[in-house]
Amino acid sequence: MPDIPTLSRLGVVGCGLMGSGIAEVAALRGIDVTVAESTPELAAAGRARLVASLDRGLRRGKLTEAERDQALARLAFTHDLGDLADRQVAIEAVAENREIKLDLFRQLDKVLADPEAVLATNTSSIPVVDLAVATGRASRVVGLHFFNPVPVQKLVEVIPALTTSADTVARARAFATELLGKEAIQAPDRSGFVVNALLVPYLLAAVRMVEAGAARPEDIDRGMELGCAHPMGPLRLLDLIGLDTAQAVAESMYEEFKEPLYAAPPLLQRMVAAGHLGRKSGRGFYVYDS
Known part of the structure; x- marks a missing residue:
């Protein structure tokens, strides 16, 4: 020991x-x-x-x-x-x-x-x-x-x-x-390790749903919180993580595996470019008090 x-x-x-x-x-x-x-x-x-x-x-x-x-x-x-x-x-x-x-x-x-x-x-x-x-x-x-x-x-x-x-x-x-x-x-030394290898595709799928107009952020989040007993929905979680950090993680994973499910959606890229980074900037998929 x-x-x-x-x-x-x-x-x-x-x-x-x-x-x-x-x-x-x-x-x-x-x-x-x-x-x-x-x-x-x-x-x-x-x-x-x-x-x-x-x-x-x-x-x-x-x-x-x-x-x-x-x-x-x-x-x-x-x-x-x-x-x-x-x-x-x-x-x-x-x-x-x-x-x-x-x-x-x-x-x-x-x-x-x-x-x-x-x-x-x-x-x-x-x-x-x-x-x-x-x-x-x-x-x-x-x-x-x-x-x-x-x-x-x-x-x-x-x-x-x-x-x-x-x-x-x-x-x-x-x-x-x-x-x-x-x-x-x-965890194995591969981009995303264990948790992010499972989590990131899920988070990016939620962004794609918003991007496609399939569902509103609040409905996606409440669906996962109440339907799957998640403590926080994927879009609120992205806002907590920081959209710039999520984009960087997605890009690193996509660079290693070239899997489309790891690619940062255009909406995520545009939000980062606009400075809408989530809680730390006051605005992401939701608006936060300073």
Whole structure:
């Protein structure tokens, strides 16, 4: 078994919805977390997002004031990747863009001082092996795919590349389950992994129904919520995920498999071009209050 206590210093790169969620869960579970963003302004915004989330937990009775304060004390924020040098686990949670992730992995490979440090990606669709071979520690690179919102969703997909060592897989799984308290499944290193390989065609089919005028978004969503006991309909889920993220995932999967069911529908592409990205922009298939 891996030595669980040794994986107690976490670095998270990116403090958007996913990165902040990962950092919050880790800090609440007693892990020392350093969060890196690309600018001081983004680092400050990330800290504000995390503080607001912890304060919501306090107001709703999910946290005590002491738990909130202890979690904040375990969180540090930086815009200098060099501050992650002592991390034993680093998880990237930046934009779902291959070139951005490749460049980041090359930098992290140089920054992490411990050659045994686990370098993980939270990618939704990019093959892990592509990121692994960009580093000099391919055996230590693994996928850890969390789900939004991270504090609520229990699942983590553990995705070993062909280059990932068995020890890294065991350490990553133990980190996700025993330290973060999540439930892990092992997924193949193919675009979409397990969950998105099933979910994305379903979401895109809902977009095509709207595009064809076959049904209204609210009827599609209520149909799946009431008829199939889904907690959220596909179009509301797309708005939550972010239509730009959904398009990027679909394009990555289509690039690998060339299956028409993975191709982003024209309506989705037009909405992204218009800036109608879902909840984060205030408008997607539905309109949201600021």
